[in-house]
Amino acid sequence: MDALKSMQLYFNRAADRLDLPESIRKMLLTSKREVQVQVPIIRDNGELETFVGYRVQHDNSRGPMKGGFRYHPEVDLDEVRALAALMTWKTAVVNLPYGGAKGGLAIDPKTFSPRELETITRKFIDGIHDIFGPDIDIPAPDMGTNDKVMAWIMNQYGKYHGFSPACVTGKPVDMHGLPGREEATGRGVAIIALKVLSRLNRKPQQTRIAIQGFGNVGTFAAKFLHESECKIVAISDVSGGYFKSDGIDIPAALRYAMEHRGSLEGISGCEKISNAELLTLDCDMLIPAALGGVITKEIAPKIKAPFIVEAANAPTNVDADDLLFERGIFVVPDILANAGGVTASYFEWVQNRQHYSWGLNRCRQELDHIMGDAFQQVWDLGKEHKASLRTAAYMLGIGRVRKAAALAGIA
Numbered sequence: 001m002d003a004l005k006s007m008q009l010y011f012n013r014a015a016d017r018l019d020l021p022e023s024i025r026k027m028l029l030t031s032k033r034e035v036q037v038q039v040p041i042i043r044d045n046g047e048l049e050t051f052v053g054y055r056v057q058h059d060n061s062r063g064p065m066k067g068g069f070r071y072h073p074e075v076d077l078d079e080v081r082a083l084a085a086l087m088t089w090k091t092a093v094v095n096l097p098y099g100g101a102k103g104g105l106a107i108d109p110k111t112f113s114p115r116e117l118e119t120i121t122r123k124f125i126d127g128i129h130d131i132f133g134p135d136i137d138i139p140a141p142d143m144g145t146n147d148k149v150m151a152w153i154m155n156q157y158g159k160y161h162g163f164s165p166a167c168v169t170g171k172p173v174d175m176h177g178l179p180g181r182e183e184a185t186g187r188g189v190a191i192i193a194l195k196v197l198s199r200l201n202r203k204p205q206q207t208r209i210a211i212q213g214f215g216n217v218g219t220f221a222a223k224f225l226h227e228s229e230c231k232i233v234a235i236s237d238v239s240g241g242y243f244k245s246d247g248i249d250i251p252a253a254l255r256y257a258m259e260h261r262g263s264l265e266g267i268s269g270c271e272k273i274s275n276a277e278l279l280t281l282d283c284d285m286l287i288p289a290a291l292g293g294v295i296t297k298e299i300a301p302k303i304k305a306p307f308i309v310e311a312a313n314a315p316t317n318v319d320a321d322d323l324l325f326e327r328g329i330f331v332v333p334d335i336l337a338n339a340g341g342v343t344a345s346y347f348e349w350v351q352n353r354q355h356y357s358w359g360l361n362r363c364r365q366e367l368d369h370i371m372g373d374a375f376q377q378v379w380d381l382g383k384e385h386k387a388s389l390r391t392a393a394y395m396l397g398i399g400r401v402r403k404a405a406a407l408a409g410i411a
């Protein structure tokens with residue numbers, strides 16, 4: 001089941017509970033604009049190679065559209081469509097004045113030199129610079145992109161439109177970026193994980209957590225959960241999974257990854273396990289923080305963790321989600337759990353527009369506050385409607401988007 005079908009099914013479940021007529025569903029499931037551009041570059045070997053760049057702008061009923069650029073070999077139009085719609089529901093769940101968008105290129109950035117990556121990014125922006133901007137649609141990092149890519153985007157956009165730091169978020173701190181943006185998605189995941197534990201009277205010290213993925217989100221989630229005294233018993237990256245029953249020394253693992261170009265390969269003191277073993281580990285909480293679609297209907301019956309916090313976008317296929325629900329496994333959905341990133345992006349955008357910097361402490365405080373409020377609202381809605389947290393989060397997000405569209409006189 002692909003991400004688009006899963007998103008549409010999740011949407012319709014919530015829409016049923018909200019009694020949304022078919023005409024409104026169709027409007028909310030149709031992207032506002034989908035753009036596909038040619039991105040030709042001269043590779044380092046002198047050969048011309050042409051790529052396709054996508055930007056899907058899903059909905060702007062609540063404000064300018066917002067969402068990352070993904071550089072990953074599996075990027076295609078349907079995936080970008082699904083992720084753009086997820087951004088619309090996500091920004092609405094945390095009540096940011098934004099709509100949703102997503103974009104990307106089907107490339108493996110690891111096979112590109114820095115010069116090639118810069119060229120392809122600038123060419124991509126040449127193709128779409130007139131359809132985004134601070135009041136229209138604001139890109140940000142996603143899988144395979146980072147603050148450096150965002151700096152090229154700001155610079156290239158500026159060549160057409162003049163100085164506009166608010167045209168993109170997730171920029172380097174030394175180039176109108178925000179201290180606290182890089183850590184924000186992982187911090188948000190940790191905030192939500194701790195809220196779940198406290199709601200269910202579980203102590204962090206007695207919580208054994210497995211985290212799949214040790215990229216931006218997984219590393220910061222691990223860091224903050226470790227600092228909160230949770231036991232991180234397993235972590236993983238493309239080189240495989242690493243397990244230690246009495247808890248991995250996370251600061252040491254972070255240092256190891258830093259010293260080994262981000263890889264955990266060869267880390268000592270842990271038992272090597274496969275990524276599938278990590279997902280089905282006997283632990284208290286599972287945090288998928290890597291690719292989408294990893295929790296399949298084959299894996300779902302074997303999952304032992306009673307709680308799943310979706311740090312990645314769309315990690316659970318809908319047929320797997322049904323099995324998890326039947327088994328009483330408690331899932332915090334992506335559109336709530338990983339909303340910390342876009343929330344900090346909003347702070348960056350606000351500060352860029354005001355030309356005034358808040359500093360790290362205020363960013364953290366405001367992030368904790370927004371994530372806490374959103375969790376409370378989703379939790380209460382779930383209770384009230386006896387719905388899963390996913391359905392409750394979709395109800396909250398879709399309801400807000402629908403209300404804004406109605407107020408604007410659209411429908």
Ligand code: GLU
Nearest residue numbers: 067068140142341342345
């Ligand atoms: N790519 C991130 C997400 O999926 C962040 C988007 C943003 O900051 O606009 O939520």
